[in-house]
Amino acid sequence: MSEVMEQEAKAEQAAKPITILEAxxxxxxxxxADDSKVLVFGEDVADxxxxxxxxxxxxxxxxxxxxxxxxxxxxxxxxxxxxxxxSLAGYxxxxxxxxxxxxxxxxxxxxxxxxxxxYMSGGQTSVPIVIRTMTxxxxxxxxxxxxxxxxxxxxTAGLKVVAASNAxxxxxxxxxxxxxxxxxxxxxxxxxxxxPGEAPQPGHRVPIGKARVAAEGSDITIVAHSRMANESLMxxxxxxxxxxxxxxxxxRTISPxxxxxxxxxxxxxxxxxxxxxxVKPFGIGAEIAATLxxxxxxxxxxxxxxxxxxxxxxxFAQPLEQAFLPNAQKIADxxxxxxxxxx
Amino acid sequence: xxxxxxPDAPTQVEIFRRMALLKANxxxxxxxxxxxxxxxxxxxxxxxxxxxxxxxxxxxDQDYLCTIYRGIHDMLAKGLPLKDLWAEIAGRxxxxxxxxxxxxxxxYPTKGIMVTTGIxxxxxxxxxxxxxxSQLSGDGRVSVATFGxxxxxxxxxxxxLNLASxxxxxxxxxxxNNQWGEHTRYEKATSAKxxxxxxxxxxxxxxxVNGNDVFEMYAASREAVERxxxxxxxxxxxxxxxxxxxxxxxxxxxxxxxxxxxAWVAKDPYPIYRQKLVDxxxxxxxxxxxxxxxxxxxxxxxxAFALESPFPGLAELTTDVYGEAA
Numbered sequence: 001m002s003e004v005m006e007q008e009a010k011a012e013q014a015a016k017p018i019t020i021l022e023a024x025x026x027x028x029x030x031x032x033a034d035d036s037k038v039l040v041f042g043e044d045v046a047d048x049x050x051x052x053x054x055x056x057x058x059x060x061x062x063x064x065x066x067x068x069x070x071x072x073x074x075x076x077x078x079x080x081x082x083x084x085x086x087s088l089a090g091y092x093x094x095x096x097x098x099x100x101x102x103x104x105x106x107x108x109x110x111x112x113x114x115x116x117x118x119y120m121s122g123g124q125t126s127v128p129i130v131i132r133t134m135t136x137x138x139x140x141x142x143x144x145x146x147x148x149x150x151x152x153x154x155x156t157a158g159l160k161v162v163a164a165s166n167a168x169x170x171x172x173x174x175x176x177x178x179x180x181x182x183x184x185x186x187x188x189x190x191x192x193x194x195x196p197g198e199a200p201q202p203g204h205r206v207p208i209g210k211a212r213v214a215a216e217g218s219d220i221t222i223v224a225h226s227r228m229a230n231e232s233l234m235x236x237x238x239x240x241x242x243x244x245x246x247x248x249x250x251x252r253t254i255s256p257x258x259x260x261x262x263x264x265x266x267x268x269x270x271x272x273x274x275x276x277x278x279v280k281p282f283g284i285g286a287e288i289a290a291t292l293x294x295x296x297x298x299x300x301x302x303x304x305x306x307x308x309x310x311x312x313x314x315x316f317a318q319p320l321e322q323a324f325l326p327n328a329q330k331i332a333d334x335x336x337x338x339x340x341x342x343x
Numbered sequence: 344x345x346x347x348x349x350p351d352a353p354t355q356v357e358i359f360r361r362m363a364l365l366k367a368n369x370x371x372x373x374x375x376x377x378x379x380x381x382x383x384x385x386x387x388x389x390x391x392x393x394x395x396x397x398x399x400x401x402x403x404d405q406d407y408l409c410t411i412y413r414g415i416h417d418m419l420a421k422g423l424p425l426k427d428l429w430a431e432i433a434g435r436x437x438x439x440x441x442x443x444x445x446x447x448x449x450x451y452p453t454k455g456i457m458v459t460t461g462i463x464x465x466x467x468x469x470x471x472x473x474x475x476x477s478q479l480s481g482d483g484r485v486s487v488a489t490f491g492x493x494x495x496x497x498x499x500x501x502x503x504l505n506l507a508s509x510x511x512x513x514x515x516x517x518x519x520n521n522q523w524g525e526h527t528r529y530e531k532a533t534s535a536k537x538x539x540x541x542x543x544x545x546x547x548x549x550x551x552v553n554g555n556d557v558f559e560m561y562a563a564s565r566e567a568v569e570r571x572x573x574x575x576x577x578x579x580x581x582x583x584x585x586x587x588x589x590x591x592x593x594x595x596x597x598x599x600x601x602x603x604x605x606a607w608v609a610k611d612p613y614p615i616y617r618q619k620l621v622d623x624x625x626x627x628x629x630x631x632x633x634x635x636x637x638x639x640x641x642x643x644x645x646x647a648f649a650l651e652s653p654f655p656g657l658a659e660l661t662t663d664v665y666g667e668a669a
Binding site for chain 1: 439469
C-alpha cells in the first residue's frame with residue numbers, strides 16, 4: 001500500500017463511527033500508553049478474565065501486562081482502598097466497580113477516605129483516582145443491579161461525578177477524569193454501551209465541569225445526562241410536532257455542574273425541565289431547580305419541572321421496569337405541559 | 344535465637360526513648376484536656392507503648408504507615424515531630440494538616456505517615472494500595488497498617504488480608520489487641536480464640552506476641568519487615584496488650600473489671616522495661632532519667648508552641664477540597 005493509501009485508510013478508520021464501549025476502551029489504551037503511572041484494575045478486567053464483563057478493558061493486560069491491568073477478587077472495599085493507597089504513592093489508578101450498586105460496599109473508602117484525604121491532610125496528600133462503574137435500567141436486572149446513585153456522590157465534597165452520553169464524550173471525559181487531581185466517579189450507562197457515534201480524535205479531552213448544548217431551542221431548556229440526554233434528544237421530534245422549540249443540555253459533568261451554561265439557556269428560554277433516570281425525590285434535579293429558583297425567581301415563565309423515576313426500587317418485570325424508566329415520551333409530555341400550560 | 348531478631352544495646356535504649364516519649368505524651372495530653380486548654384476527642388494509648396516503639400525501629404522514614412484514631416503513639420514512634428502534632432491536635436495553623444485534620448486525621452508524609460482514619464478497620468485497605476505501589480515500583484518500602492482487635496471483626500480486615508495475600512503485597516498488619524473494642528470485651532465480640540489464628544484463612548503467617556514485651560515485639564516486627572522487603576508477602580502480627588483507660592477520654596471505664604485492670608496496670612511494661620535495661624547494664628539509671636527529662640522538656644516546648652500558634656484563617660474552610668487541574 002502506498003503512503004497516501006495508508007493515510008487514507010487510517011483516516012477512514014478514524015472517521016468510522018465507534019460505540020461508547022469502544023471509545024472507553026480506546027481512552028484506557030491511550031491513557032496507559034501515554035503515562036506509565038496509569039493502572040486499570042477491578043473484577044475480571046484482565047484478558048484471562050475476558051477484559052471486563054462487557055469488554056471495556058479488553059486488550060489492556062495483553063498490551064501493558066497484568067501488573068498494570070490487574071484482575072482483583074470480588075472485593076469492592078479492598079479495590080477502592082488499593083486505589084487510594086496506590087494513588088497516594090503517585091500512581092493514577094482507574095478502578096472498576098462493575099456495577100454502581102456495588103459501590104455501596106465501598107462507600108466508606110469512597111466517601112470517608114477518597115473524598116476527604118486532601119482536605120483532612122491540609123492539602124498534603126491527594127487521591128487522583130477514577131472509579132468507573134456501570135448502571136441503568138432496561139435489561140431486567142432488577143433491584144440491585146441498575147440504580148443511578150449519582151446524587152449520593154454529588155452530595156459529597158471532594159468527589160467529582162461525570163457521565164457521558166456518546167462515544168466522543170465518553171473518550172474525552174475519561175481522559176480528563178484520569179488527568180484530574182481528584183477522585184472522579186465515572187458513570188457508564190449499560191444499555192448505551194453499543195450506541196455508535198462519531199469517533200473522537202486520539203488525545204481528545206472533554207473538560208470536567210463543562211456541559212454541552214446538544215440541541216438549540218427557544219421555548220424550554222431540557223437538562224439531562226447519561227442515557228437521558230439521548231432520550232431528551234429523541235423527544236425533540238414530538239416536541240417539534242407540538243410546536244415546542246426545546247434546547248437540550250447534556251450536563252456531562254454532574255458535579256461540579258455547569259451552572260453558567262444552564263443559566264444562560266434558561267435566561268433565554270424562561271423554562272426548564274430537568275431529567276434523570278434516578279428516582280425523582282432528592283435527586284440532582286432538586287439541586288438544579290433550587291439554584292434556578294434562586295437565580296431566576298420572578299423571571300421564569302413556568303415552574304421548573306422534573307422528570308425522574310418514581311420513588312421505588314428498580315422493578316424486575318418488563319412492563320414495570322419500562323414504567324419506572326423515564327423516556328422520550330415522558331420527557332416530551334412534561335416539556336409540552338410546561339410550555340403550553342402557561343401560554 | 345537469630346541475632347538479627349534481638350535488638351542491640353543502642354536499639355534497646357532507642358526503644359526506651361520512644362516509649363518514654365509516648366508515655367509522657369499521653370499523660371500530658373490527658374492533663375492538658377483536663378485543665379481545659381484543649382478540647383478534642385482523645386483516645387488514650389497508655390499501656391500500649393511497646394508495640395509501636397519496638398516496631399518502628401525496624402522501619403525507615405520511607406516506609407508507609409496507616410493508623411487509626413488511637414494511633415498517636417504509632418505516629419510519634421514513626422517520627423512525627425511533637426510541635427506539628429500538638430499544633431494539629433490544638434486545631435492550629437502550624438499543625439501537620441493546618442488544623443484541618445485533628446487528632447483522628449494526622450498526616451505527615453515526610454515520615455511515611457500517610458493516613459490516620461477514624462473508621463475502625465479502614466487503615467488496612469489503603470495500606471494495601473501503598474504496598475502495591477512499592478511492589479510496582481520496586482522501591483523496597485514496606486507498608487504497615489495498625490488497628491485494634493475490634494477491627495478484626497469488620498469486613499475491611501478480611502478483604503484486605505485476602506487481597507494482600509493473593510497479590511503477595513509488602514504489607515504488615517499489626518493488630519494491637521488491647522482486649523477491648525470500645526466498651527465490649529474481646530471474647531464477647533470475636534469468634535477466634537486469637538486474632539493471629541485468622542491469618543490461617545488467608546495463607547499468611549499469623550504471629551501472636553506479648554505486645555508488652557520489647558524483645559518479642561521487636562523480633563516479630565523484624566521478621567515481618569524482612570519478609571515483606573524480600574517480596575515474600577504479608578504478615579499478621581497480633582500484639583497482646585491492655586488499654587489502661589476507657590475508650591475515649593471522659594469515659595469512666597465502668598464496664599471494665601476493676602481487679603483485671605489493676606492487675607494489668609501493675610504489669611505496666613514501661614517501669615518493667617526500664618528496670619530491665621538497668622539490671623542488664625544496657626543503660627544507667629542516670630541515662631534513662633536524662634531521656635525522661637529530655638522528652639518532658641520537648642513536650643513542654645511543643646505544648647507552648649501549639650497553644651501560641653494561631654487558628655487557621657477562615658479562608659482555609661474552603662481550600663483543599665479539590666486540587667488545581669494540571
